[in-house]
Amino acid sequence: MVSIxxxxxxxxxxxxxxxxxxxxxxxxxxxxDQWRYEVKYDGFRCGxxxxxxxxxxxxxxxxxxNDQFPEIIKACExxxxxxxxxxxxxxxxxxxxxxxxxxxxxxxxxxxxRMKSTEAIAKKAAExxxxxxxxDLLKHTGxxxxxxxxxxxxxxxEKLFKKNPTKRLNLVTQYKDLTSIEEDVFxxxxxxxxxxxxxxxxxxxxxxxxxxxxxxxxxxQGIVTGWNQANDYYDLSVYDKQELVPLGKVKNGFPxxxxxxxxxxxxxxxxxxxxxxxxxxxxxxxxxxxLNARNGEIREPLFNQFRxxxxxxxxxxxxxxxxxxxxxxxxxxxxxDKQLFSKARKVDLLIHLRKVAPLMLPHLYNKKLTVIxxxxxxxxxxxxxxxxxxxxxxxxxxxxxLVCNDLRSLIWLGNHAALEFHVPFNRLNEKNPREMVFDIxxxxxxxxxxxxxxAQLIKELCDxxxxxxxxxxxxxKGLQIHIPTDGAGTYDETRxxxxxxxxxxVQKYPDLFTIERMKKNRGERVYIDFLQHAxxxxxxxxxxxxxxxxxxxxxxxxxxxxxxxxxxxxxxxxNVAERIRKKGCPFQYYQP
Numbered sequence: 001m002v003s004i005x006x007x008x009x010x011x012x013x014x015x016x017x018x019x020x021x022x023x024x025x026x027x028x029x030x031x032x033d034q035w036r037y038e039v040k041y042d043g044f045r046c047g048x049x050x051x052x053x054x055x056x057x058x059x060x061x062x063x064x065x066n067d068q069f070p071e072i073i074k075a076c077e078x079x080x081x082x083x084x085x086x087x088x089x090x091x092x093x094x095x096x097x098x099x100x101x102x103x104x105x106x107x108x109x110x111x112x113x114r115m116k117s118t119e120a121i122a123k124k125a126a127e128x129x130x131x132x133x134x135x136d137l138l139k140h141t142g143x144x145x146x147x148x149x150x151x152x153x154x155x156x157x158e159k160l161f162k163k164n165p166t167k168r169l170n171l172v173t174q175y176k177d178l179t180s181i182e183e184d185v186f187x188x189x190x191x192x193x194x195x196x197x198x199x200x201x202x203x204x205x206x207x208x209x210x211x212x213x214x215x216x217x218x219x220x221q222g223i224v225t226g227w228n229q230a231n232d233y234y235d236l237s238v239y240d241k242q243e244l245v246p247l248g249k250v251k252n253g254f255p256x257x258x259x260x261x262x263x264x265x266x267x268x269x270x271x272x273x274x275x276x277x278x279x280x281x282x283x284x285x286x287x288x289x290x291l292n293a294r295n296g297e298i299r300e301p302l303f304n305q306f307r308x309x310x311x312x313x314x315x316x317x318x319x320x321x322x323x324x325x326x327x328x329x330x331x332x333x334x335x336x337d338k339q340l341f342s343k344a345r346k347v348d349l350l351i352h353l354r355k356v357a358p359l360m361l362p363h364l365y366n367k368k369l370t371v372i373x374x375x376x377x378x379x380x381x382x383x384x385x386x387x388x389x390x391x392x393x394x395x396x397x398x399x400x401x402l403v404c405n406d407l408r409s410l411i412w413l414g415n416h417a418a419l420e421f422h423v424p425f426n427r428l429n430e431k432n433p434r435e436m437v438f439d440i441x442x443x444x445x446x447x448x449x450x451x452x453x454x455a456q457l458i459k460e461l462c463d464x465x466x467x468x469x470x471x472x473x474x475x476x477k478g479l480q481i482h483i484p485t486d487g488a489g490t491y492d493e494t495r496x497x498x499x500x501x502x503x504x505x506v507q508k509y510p511d512l513f514t515i516e517r518m519k520k521n522r523g524e525r526v527y528i529d530f531l532q533h534a535x536x537x538x539x540x541x542x543x544x545x546x547x548x549x550x551x552x553x554x555x556x557x558x559x560x561x562x563x564x565x566x567x568x569x570x571x572x573x574x575n576v577a578e579r580i581r582k583k584g585c586p587f588q589y590y591q592p
Contacts, residue, residue: 018047018138019205020060020092023213029178029195030212036151037175039185040192040213041133042104042291043096044113048132050076050089057095057132068113069095071125072132075168082163089160090139093132094172098588099581100358102188106299108582128584134161135172135194138202146202150210153202185216187407188358189326191291192216217289219304220320222247223312224284227266230276234262236288236298240317247320248298250288258306282312293320318347325351328408333415340377340417341551341573348573349545352553353414355577357407359585360543364410366427369402370538371418378419378547385418403428419547422538430487436494437539438481438502439529443522445477448568450512450526454505455479455562461501470586473568475546475554480539482587491535498530542587545573555579556586 029037045060055076057065066073072095083089096104097112108128115121137157138146145153154174161171175181181193192215200210225244226235236247254262262284270278285307292299327333327350336347353360374382388396395408404410404421413421425433438458442451455471458481462469470482485494505513505528514525532539540546540554555571571579 018049018058018090020045020047021203021211022205022207023194023211024207024209026195026212026214029182029193029214031178034198035178035195036154036198037178037181038135038172038194038196039102039181039190040194040215041094041096041102041172042106042191043094043109043133046093046095046132047138048072048076048089048091048093048134050083050087050091052080052084052087055080065095065113067118068115068121069125069130070121071129072168075166079164079166082165083160086140086160088139088142089137091132091134092136092138093134096131096133097128098131099584100188102184102190103358104191105581129168131167132169133172134169136202146204148201149198150196150200150202151198186326187361189355190216215289215291215300217302218291218324218326219287219289220247220293220298220323221285221287221307221310221315222320223282223315224262224266224286225280225282227263227270227278227280228276229278234286236286238315238317238320239313244282245317246296248290248293248296248301250286250298250301250303252301253289253303258303285310285312285315293324321351322347325354327351327354328411331408331412331415338377340374340419342378342549344551344573346415346417348551349419350411350414352545352573352577353410354407356543356580357410359580359587360421360541361405361407361410363541363543363587364404364421364423366403366405366429367423368428369404370422371402371413372420372422372547373416373418374547375417377417378549382419382547399428419545421541421544423541424536424538425491425533426487426535431535432487432490433485433494433533434487435485436483436498436533438483438498439474439527439532439539440479440481441474441527441529442477443519443524443526447524447526448477448566449564451477451479452562452564452566453509454513454526454528455481457505458501459559459562461504470556471559471562472542472554472556472586473552473566473571475540475544475552475568475571476548477568479562479568480554482542491533495530495533498533502528502530543576558583558586 046065047058049056049058055073057069057072059065097108099105112124112130137153137160138144140156145156158171185193192213195212195214197210222236222238224234225237233249233251235249237244238247265284266278266280270280272278287304287307288298289302289304290298290300336345338346340346340349370384370386372382373385386402387400388402393412395406404413425435425437427434440451440454442448459469462483467483472480472482474480502515506515512525513528514522515528516522517531542554542556544554546552546554550569551573552569553571553573553576555576
């Protein structure tokens with residue numbers, strides 16, 4: 001047992017050994033051959049000290065994080081053989097809970113960092129494991145690399161990660177082209193960009209202009225409704241329907257003149273409630289840069305400007321949601337308040353598509369897309385569209401058939417009331433399917449538990465064959481099981497496997513399942529559809545809405561959710577994005 005004194009001395013030694021190099025804030029990213037770019041992840045800055053005898057995860061303040069994030073330590077220990085000739089290592093990293101490859105859940109990470117219960121930590125580590133994104137190599141075989149240039153260290157780090165076998169440690173992507181990283185950061189709504197000079201050395205405990213951070217700000221507007229004179233925080237509020245609700249607080253970013261103007265207005269028009277607190281009548285609207293706003297708190301608020309062009313009633317929670325979504329600006333939006341579903345408007349559809357885009361677009365990439373458009377909502381006439389209309393913008397051109405490869409295309413289609421997105425199983429210029437998909441179709445909602453049983457049985461057979469299987473709701477009354485193939489196998493070969501599986505289920509449970517194509521002959525049995533798996537056929541894309549009254553979404557599921565409590569009506573355009581933020585995406589490690 002190591003004594004507390006020895007442990008404290010060891011911690012102090014490490015704190016002296018690793019003091020991270022710090023970034024300097026910049027409004028704009030520099031351009032030039034001497035700069036390289038990385039995604040700024042929203043997590044905990046950490047140092048991973050990896051010795052043959054012990055792996056230690058250190059916070060930037062010298063706190064050991066092994067107990068809070070055991071999955072990181074376990075991954076290193078289980079893969080130590082791959083790095084045995086490189087130890088000891090010291091890696092500069094960002095510890096994150098991923099939502100997409102670039103976006104993270106910082107609040108979930110904070111919760112993990114505060115947890116003390118070993119049992120609770122183990123449960124969280126299994127349900128929502130953390131990742132380390134590594135961006136610098138400070139020691140290799142025990143030798144310091146801090147005096148080497150950034151690019152030299154990067155080259156050595158890339159060589160090291162060529163043999164990395166674990167998904168818990170990831171190499172941060174380096175970009176040479178600023179436009180490419182700006183597009184990726186915007187798509188994923190990541191925290192921002194890091195710009196690093198290729199010839200910079202590692203300057204410990206120094207805020208250097210050789211490393212710059214550029215934030216991916218969202219701009220939101222709120223009404224100034226309070227002021228704490230003691231700490232100089234201003235309270236912001238917005239209207240949610242007719243009620244004024246807290247948006248959050250802001251203190252930083254005010255130029256001296258603007259702060260003096262605001263304080264003078266408060267003293268002349270506000271009501272002093274006690275020694276330091278002022279209440280302010282509605283009248284002043286301001287715009288704030290931030291990373292997020294939720295539950296009455298604004299993440300990293302920074303004053304941007306007064307908005308004298310707005311009246312308080314225009315500062316609404318709906319407006320904040322649109323601004324946080326960061327809809328592309330180069331689209332001519334129309335009729336955003338049009339009711340497309342019984343309770344959802346076009347703007348609700350667009351916000352959903354925008355938030356799920358990083359996870360939905362890979363399933364659409366380079367595939368002949370078929371959309372179902374509902375120009376006047378789901379209760380009016382709809383039509384299928386497969387080809388690029390003449391009035392489509394230039395980024396759709398080049399293909400006769402609709403192809404949706406980027407955010408603008410997806411949001412443009414949503415703006416034209418495309419509610420359903422159906423895709424084939426193969427990409428353009430490819431013959432073989434990239435996945436097999438079972439479509440499990442119960443005759444009615446009351447038989448949905450039988451569809452759940454079918455999904456569980458298919459998973460058992462896939463597990464036996466060592467095949468990955470991912471379940472999702474169809475967005476209507478059924479379930480679908482995706483099985484990645486990566487193009488290995490023709491349509492005939494993969495359909496033969498699917499037919500065998502379907503027949504096994506029918507043979508074992510003839511009263512529950514059927515492969516009968518004619519609906520009238522199925523009775524109350526659940527249909528196991530493998531014939532839909534064919535060239536030219538399509539399936540609803542993951543995260544696509546459906547033309548249903550309650551705006552349901554075809555939602556990927558974790559297998560522990562595929563049980564008797566599952567209800568496909570629970571997943572709608574209003575909550576699926578938040579579900580992804582909290583739980584992650586079951587398709588996370590599968591690129592179709």
